[in-house]
Amino acid sequence: FLPHLIASLEQVDQTYIMVKPDGMQRGLVGEIIFRFEKKGFKLTDLKLFKCSKELAEEHYKDLKQKSFFPKLIDYITSGPVVCMAWEGVGVVASARKLIGATYPLQAEPDTIRGDLTVQTRKNVVHGSDNPENGKHEIGKASYAIQFNPNTCNKHRCEL
Numbered sequence: 001f002l003p004h005l006i007a008s009l010e011q012v013d014q015t016y017i018m019v020k021p022d023g024m025q026r027g028l029v030g031e032i033i034f035r036f037e038k039k040g041f042k043l044t045d046l047k048l049f050k051c052s053k054e055l056a057e058e059h060y061k062d063l064k065q066k067s068f069f070p071k072l073i074d075y076i077t078s079g080p081v082v083c084m085a086w087e088g089v090g091v092v093a094s095a096r097k098l099i100g101a102t103y104p105l106q107a108e109p110d111t112i113r114g115d116l117t118v119q120t121r122k123n124v125v126h127g128s129d130n131p132e133n134g135k136h137e138i139g140k141a142s143y144a145i146q147f148n149p150n151t152c153n154k155h156r157c158e159l
């Protein structure tokens with residue numbers, strides 16, 4: 001029993017981390033990568049892309065019935081996102097802790113959302129909620145359309 005438990009605790013997983021359009025516009029990509037690297041996780045893939053409506057609806061399909069769903073889809077497709085695959089022991093749950101609670105006002109200090117935002121929809125970053133979804137979301141992201149800077153001017157706020 002004990003060796004089995006330890007083996008499951010030491011499971012190397014993958015998670016899909018996505019810097020949402022607000023994180024991209026605010027120039028928080030480095031800050032987010034820094035936190036995952038510092039924790040000891042391994043970045044195994046990274047891509048800048050513009051999320052299609054179809055992919056966004058698939059990604060958030062569990063929330064389809066929510067009143068905020070249409071606005072969520074509009075927002076997530078409003079500008080480029082940074083799609084990343086991260087790997088490591090317990091990375092899925094640990095990443096969720098580093099990200100913090102969905103509602104930024106409830107997120108603890110020292111978490112990404114706790115430190116960097118007060119807005120629920122624009123909460124900077126997405127992280128998979130279980131290892132199966134991690135693999136699924138990484139696979140789906142590989143179909144995403146490459147970001148073309150000439151067709152999107154919303155990728156960085158004016159300074």
Ligand code: IDP
Nearest residue numbers: 063068072101102120121122123125126127129
């Ligand atoms: P999570 O991102 O912490 O996993 P989910 O419940 O999966 O949270 O919701 C997905 C995303 O939908 C959130 O990150 C946030 O951007 C948005 N969202 C969730 N709840 C609300 C809400 O009550 N109002 C507006 N947007 C919301």
Ligand code: MG
Nearest residue numbers: 126127128129
């Ligand atoms: Mg979620």
